[in-house]
Amino acid sequence: MNKGIIQFGGNMENSQVAFGDGTKVAQKMQKNIKVIEEENKKDIEDDFEAIKRQLEDLNSRLSEHKSSLDELGKKTLILETELKEKNPNKERIKRCLTELSLIAFQTTTTTNNLLHILSAFK
Numbered sequence: 001m002n003k004g005i006i007q008f009g010g011n012m013e014n015s016q017v018a019f020g021d022g023t024k025v026a027q028k029m030q031k032n033i034k035v036i037e038e039e040n041k042k043d044i045e046d047d048f049e050a051i052k053r054q055l056e057d058l059n060s061r062l063s064e065h066k067s068s069l070d071e072l073g074k075k076t077l078i079l080e081t082e083l084k085e086k087n088p089n090k091e092r093i094k095r096c097l098t099e100l101s102l103i104a105f106q107t108t109t110t111t112n113n114l115l116h117i118l119s120a121f122k
Contacts, residue, residue, distance in 0.1 A: 054117050065110045072103045 079096045082088045 051120065054120070058113060058117050061110050061113060065106055068103045068106050072100060072107075075099050075103070 075096045079093060079100070082093055082096070
């Protein structure tokens with residue numbers, strides 16, 4: 001039986017002591033490489049699935065907030081119309097302003113989520 005040292009990457013830091021004939025040692029190394037490749041492939045697939053879920057979540061949120069932005073346009077028109085009146089309804093104006101603030105907050109949150117998700121692609 002032969003005894004030798006196998007170097008990985010050209011340095012002794014990652015070396016292994018190997019026992020056996022050269023063919024068996026080479027087969028063991030090939031199996032280890034195959035396992036590492038399979039683990040890397042699994043990690044990549046997991047990362048891809050995580051990104052896919054994030055994008056699906058973002059798509060859902062953007063769809064919700066598109067509706068909110070449509071509502072923002074309606075509320076803005078109501079507010080403009082009310083302000084053009086000689087005697088504007090203060091309660092209606094307050095309600096519109098409150099709703100506009102909420103919609104603006106939702107839009108800001110969506111934008112921040114989008115930036116967070118897109119930063120993962122750098």
